[in-house]
Amino acid sequence: VQLQASGGGLVQPGGSLRLSCAVSGFTLSSVTIGWFRQAPGKEREFVAGISRSGSSTQVSDSLGGRFAISRDNAKNTVYLQMNSLIPEDTAAYYCAAAYRSAYISTSSSSYDYWGQGTLVTVSS
Numbered sequence: 001v002q003l004q005a006s007g008g009g010l011v012q013p014g015g016s017l018r019l020s021c022a023v024s025g026f027t028l029s030s031v032t033i034g035w036f037r038q039a040p041g042k043e044r045e046f047v048a049g050i051s052r053s054g055s056s057t058q059v060s061d062s063l064g065g066r067f068a069i070s071r072d073n074a075k076n077t078v079y080l081q082m083n084s085l086i087p088e089d090t091a092a093y094y095c096a097a098a099y100r101s102a103y104i105s106t107s108s109s110s111y112d113y114w115g116q117g118t119l120v121t122v123s124s
Contacts, residue, residue, distance in 0.1 A: 001025035001113050005095045008118030011085055019080040019118060021095030028054070028071055032098040033078045035069065036108055037091035037120075047093070048080060049104035058104045085122045092117040 007019040021033065034049040048059040048069040057069050066085075071078040078095060096111035105111070 001097070003095050003097060003113055003115035005093060005115040005118040008093060008120045010121045010123065012124050013086055013122055015085050015122070016081070016083045017085065017120060019082065019093055019095075019120075021078040021080075021115060023076050023078070023097065026097070028052070028073055028076055028078065030099070032101060032104055033069075033071070034096050034098065034104065034106075034108075034111055035078075035080045035093060036096060037089075037093045038117075039088075039091040042091075044094070044108050046106035046108070049106070050078060051104055052102050056104060058106075060106075082120070085120075087122045090120060090122050092119050 002024045004022045011017050032051055035047040036044050037047050038044040050057045050069050059067050066083050068081045094117045095115045097113045098111045
C-alpha cells in the first residue's frame with residue numbers, strides 16, 4: 001500500500017497549485033482519503049477529505065472555500081486544488097488513507113496509511 005503525494009512547489013500569493021495523491025495497492029473505493037498539512041512548529045491539521053464512494057467531500061471551514069478535493073478513479077488519484085494561496089498555506093501537505101471508516105474523519109489518528117508529503121511554499 002503506497003500513497004505518493006506530488007505537485008508542491010513555490011508559488012506567489014494569490015496563485016494556485018494542484019496536488020496529486022497517487023495510490024497503489026488498493027482502490028479508492030475501499031478507502032477514505034484525507035489531505036492534511038503541517039507547518040513548521042505547528043500541529044498537523046485536516047485540510048480536506050473524500051469518502052470511499054466519492055460522493056461526499058469535506059474541506060476545512062478555515063480555508064474559506066479556496067480549496068477543493070476530487071478524484072479520478074481511472075488513475076487511482078486524488079487531487080487537492082488550492083486557489084488564492086496565502087503565505088499561511090505554507091506547509092508540508094500529506095495525503096492519507098483510512099480503511100476503518102466509510103466517513104471522512106478530520107482526525108489524523110483515523111488514517112492508516114500516509115504518503116511522504118509534498119512541500120508548498122507561498123511567498124513573493
